[in-house]
Amino acid sequence: MAGRVAVSVEGASKHFRLRHTHSLKEGLVWAVQGRPRHEDFHALAPLDLEVREGESVALLGRNGSGKSTLLKLVAGVMAPDTGRVRVRGRLAGLLEVGAGFHPDLTGRENVHLNASILGMGPATIRARFEEIVAFADIGPFLDTQVRFYSSGMFLRLAFSVAVHTEPDVFLVDEVLAVGDEAFRDKCLTRIEQLSAEGRTLVVVSHDLPLVERLCGRGVVLDAGRVVHDGPVVPAVERLRAVL
Numbered sequence: 001m002a003g004r005v006a007v008s009v010e011g012a013s014k015h016f017r018l019r020h021t022h023s024l025k026e027g028l029v030w031a032v033q034g035r036p037r038h039e040d041f042h043a044l045a046p047l048d049l050e051v052r053e054g055e056s057v058a059l060l061g062r063n064g065s066g067k068s069t070l071l072k073l074v075a076g077v078m079a080p081d082t083g084r085v086r087v088r089g090r091l092a093g094l095l096e097v098g099a100g101f102h103p104d105l106t107g108r109e110n111v112h113l114n115a116s117i118l119g120m121g122p123a124t125i126r127a128r129f130e131e132i133v134a135f136a137d138i139g140p141f142l143d144t145q146v147r148f149y150s151s152g153m154f155l156r157l158a159f160s161v162a163v164h165t166e167p168d169v170f171l172v173d174e175v176l177a178v179g180d181e182a183f184r185d186k187c188l189t190r191i192e193q194l195s196a197e198g199r200t201l202v203v204v205s206h207d208l209p210l211v212e213r214l215c216g217r218g219v220v221l222d223a224g225r226v227v228h229d230g231p232v233v234p235a236v237e238r239l240r241a242v243l
């Protein structure tokens with residue numbers, strides 16, 4: 001396969017500790033009864049995945065199969081328990097609406113904050129500021145504290161900042177669902193543009209027609225393991241068979 005490796009996941013696993021008791025009293029009762037107060041849950045088995053530069057990959061799977069956990073490992077917002085995850089180039093994305101925004105700051109201030117967190121220098125932010133604001137199209141709310149934003153308004157600003165950082169690897173997790181139809185279409189067109197420019201996309205979504213539109217490759221996860229990896233249409237068919 002052509003192209004350098006953009007995302008490399010080697011033997012990455014992740015487990016979570018599920019607590020069954022929440023108070024000291026409850027914990028004591030469970031301990032006396034000899035019941036475990038927590039259990040370890042493996043969200044991702046040691047997993048390998050390689051994404052080449054310019055590929056657009058959908059992570060598919062039922063609820064709880066590990067898609068978002070894998071995307072968080074790629075984003076670096078969570079560390080794997082074992083193995084390693086490497087990303088080549090500038091990374092940006094939308095994992096959770098509102099993440100990376102400070103509630104007490106206005107939209108305008110958050111554009112500067114978020115863009116610099118994503119690696120843009122002050123001069124570049126100034127140069128692209130009007131474009132970012134025009135794409136977000138949130139009118140007078142730009143000067144309102146973002147704590148008063150609706151989830152769609154958050155999405156508008158966050159998406160706009162993220163795409164204007166010109167990322168090499170762009171990650172999208174389900175968040176587009178909170179945008180209205182017109183904005184969602186604008187985002188999809190923009191994501192297609194990024195892809196046409198040769199940037200790498202990793203998308204998590206249950207919207208299968210959207211996934212077929214945006215992605216060339218589908219990776220199906222089941223209980224934290226890759227059970228299918230190949231062209232997106234057969235991958236979606238495989239997923240539909242297990243849903």
Ligand SMILES: Nc1ncnc2c1ncn2[C@@H]1O[C@H](COP(=O)(O)OP(=O)(O)OP(=O)(O)O)[C@@H](O)[C@H]1O
Nearest residue numbers: 016017018043061062063064065066067068069070
């Ligand atoms: N912080 C956490 N603490 C405990 N369990 C977690 C945590 N994050 C995820 N999990 C569990 O790990 C499993 C995988 O979660 P993940 O969010 O990756 O699934 P998903 O495939 O993205 O699901 P969905 O399609 O429902 O969004 C789930 O069972 C989830 O409950």
